[in-house]
Amino acid sequence: xxxxxxxxxxxxxxxxxxxxxxxxxxxxxxxxxxxxxxxxxxxxxxxxxxxxxxxxxxxxxxxxxxxxxxxxxxxxxxxxxxxxxxxxxxxxxxxxxxxxxxxxxxxxxxxxxxxxxxxxxxxxxxxxxxxxxxxxxxxxxxxxxxxxxxxxxxxxxxxxxxxxxxxxxxxxxxxxxxxxxxxxxxxxxxxxxxxxxxxxxxxxxxxxxxxxxxxxxxxxxxxxxxxxxxxxxxxxxxxxxxxxxxxxxxxx
Amino acid sequence: xxxxxxxxxxxxxxxxxxxxxxxxxxxxxxxxxxxxxxxxxxxxxxxxxxxxxxxxxxxxxxxxxxxxxxxxxxxxxxxxxxxxxxxxxxxxxxxxxxxxxxxxxxxxxxxxxxxxxxxxxxxxxxxxxxxxxxxxxxxxxxxxxxxxxxxxxxxxxxxxxxxxxxxxxxxxxxxxxxxxxxxxxxxxxxxxxxxxxxxxxxxxxxxxxxxxxxxxxxxxxxxxxxxxxxxxxxxxxxxxxxxxx
Numbered sequence: 131x132x133x134x135x136x137x138x139x140x141x142x143x144x145x146x147x148x149x150x151x152x153x154x155x156x157x158x159x160x161x162x163x164x165x166x167x168x169x170x171x172x173x174x175x176x177x178x179x180x181x182x183x184x185x186x187x188x189x190x191x192x193x194x195x196x197x198x199x200x201x202x203x204x205x206x207x208x209x210x211x212x213x214x215x216x217x218x219x220x221x222x223x224x225x226x227x228x229x230x231x232x233x234x235x236x237x238x239x240x241x242x243x244x245x246x247x248x249x250x251x252x253x254x255x256x257x258x259x260x261x262x263x264x265x266x267x268x269x270x271x272x273x274x275x276x277x278x279x280x281x282x283x284x285x286x287x288x289x290x291x292x293x294x295x296x297x298x299x300x301x302x303x304x305x306x307x308x309x310x311x312x313x314x315x316x317x318x319x320x321x322x323x324x325x326x327x328x329x330x331x332x333x334x335x336x337x338x339x340x341x342x343x344x345x346x347x348x349x350x351x352x353x354x355x356x357x358x359x360x361x362x363x364x365x366x367x368x369x370x371x372x373x374x375x376x377x378x379x380x381x382x
Numbered sequence: 383x384x385x386x387x388x389x390x391x392x393x394x395x396x397x398x399x400x401x402x403x404x405x406x407x408x409x410x411x412x413x414x415x416x417x418x419x420x421x422x423x424x425x426x427x428x429x430x431x432x433x434x435x436x437x438x439x440x441x442x443x444x445x446x447x448x449x450x451x452x453x454x455x456x457x458x459x460x461x462x463x464x465x466x467x468x469x470x471x472x473x474x475x476x477x478x479x480x481x482x483x484x485x486x487x488x489x490x491x492x493x494x495x496x497x498x499x500x501x502x503x504x505x506x507x508x509x510x511x512x513x514x515x516x517x518x519x520x521x522x523x524x525x526x527x528x529x530x531x532x533x534x535x536x537x538x539x540x541x542x543x544x545x546x547x548x549x550x551x552x553x554x555x556x557x558x559x560x561x562x563x564x565x566x567x568x569x570x571x572x573x574x575x576x577x578x579x580x581x582x583x584x585x586x587x588x589x590x591x592x593x594x595x596x597x598x599x600x601x602x603x604x605x606x607x608x609x610x611x612x613x614x615x616x617x618x619x620x621x622x623x624x625x626x627x
Contacts, residue, residue, distance in 0.1 A: 178504050179504075180500060180503060180504070201402075203506075204402075204506035205506065206506075207503075207504055207505060207506035208505065208506045210504060212501065212504045214497040214500065214501060215497070216496055216497055218496060218497040218498050218500065218501040219498075220493075220498055220501075221492070221493075221496075221498070222415075231505075232505055234405070234407065234408055235404070235405060235408060235505065235507060236505075236506070290504075
């Protein structure tokens with residue numbers, strides 16, 4: 131579980147996050163949603179330790195990220211997997227090399243053991259027969275699968291996804307969302323997903339927090355969305371015509 | 383003020399490059415790959431430029447010797463001195479700042495804009511060491527390129543002089559042996575080793591700290607070339623002042 135307590139972050143005296151409190155539970159798909167510029171990515175980067183908060187605490191289970199020394203933080207990061215918005219695959223490596231990379235860096239497994247594990251995760255993300263392909267030869271959806279495979283190859287306790295289905299067609303986006311949710315349940319990972327895609331929210335939103343201008347405005351599950359009383363959240367959600375109609379339909 | 387900040391962050395970057403080391407089994411293939419791209423991949427252009435510039439130096443020296451009292455072996459002497467002391471170590475380094483430097487900036491910069499560096503950092507890798515150290519090691523072989531450049535520069539001068547009938551083969555060879563000071567070779571290689579370090583680290587700095595998108599990668603490559611050249615010229619002056627005066 132990840133706990134965020136009174137997290138504040140500013141850049142050049144502009145407040146980006148203000149007193150954020152949140153709990154991201156294990157085995158659940160936790161979503162951070164909000165408009166562009168609402169502070170989602172900054173919050174995610176604070177969780178990853180890529181940004182140092184101005185104040186507040188972040189706990190990974192009982193370990194306070196903000197109090198860790200750089201060496202301890204590096205060790206904690208080995209328990210994290212991340213899927214970046216643009217996949218962030220290493221251009222110079224093929225699929226297999228991309229996925230095997232964390233194993234080579236941090237384990238003392240033999241080549242055969244590493245290959246076995248790589249093939250296991252490749253099979254898990256349905257990418258069989260793509261081992262030798264370069265990232266440039268893959269479609270957007272396949273690149274995301276490779277990124278997911280690389281993120282889970284070390285059996286992480288925490289999985290972070292920054293807009294995992296951006297740039298994907300709706301069908302592929304749902305496949306990727308479901309894959310992340312399945313993996314979260316299967317491995318008991320604490321997953322945090324950053325998104326502004328309402329389809330994802332309705333599909334996999336088990337615990338959702340909504341940010342607006344750096345403030346947490348709303349928290350709940352996908353089932354609670356239609357009962358929200360928060361005008362900013364409603365404005366965000368019902369900017370989608372389909373959801374507006376769905377709400378009207380439910381009222382009737 | 384900003385320039386001082388940048389110089390400071392450059393030295394901090396250097397400190398981090400030699401911080402936590404990446405596993406040797408991961409680093410080794412990176413070093414070999416960088417040797418292939420940065421050193422072996424530069425041999426062709428270095429050979430071409432050195433040979434013809436050596437020839438031009440010889441021809442221009444010959445054409446400017448209108449006084450019959452000046453011995454013809456001066457062509458060989460001038461070619462040797464120009465090529466060994468300045469052209470090969472300094473001007474070849476500026477050319478390499480364009481070729482090798484741009485490659486380093488754009489490859490690291492692209493990794494920055496496509497979040498590959500963030501991905502490495504999240505994995506707990508010392509990205510400074512992983513990305514920059516192999517380039518520094520690969521460029522330790524840079525003096526071999528400069529040796530090659532020196533040889534081809536003098537050879538170009540020889541061929542231009544002899545086949546252009548500016549002087550005889552014997553006179554040119556005599557010229558390249560006259561007043562030879564072995565320390566000049568040491569001076570050239572001291573410069574080369576320092577330049578090789580600058581060639582690896584200044585472009586890496588511009589790539590690593592790049593902000594923005596694809597357009598900025600191109601801009602950073604140009605800026606890195608300018609700064610690498612400026613620093614090489616300045617350091618060249620300082621080293622010359624210290625070692626030769």
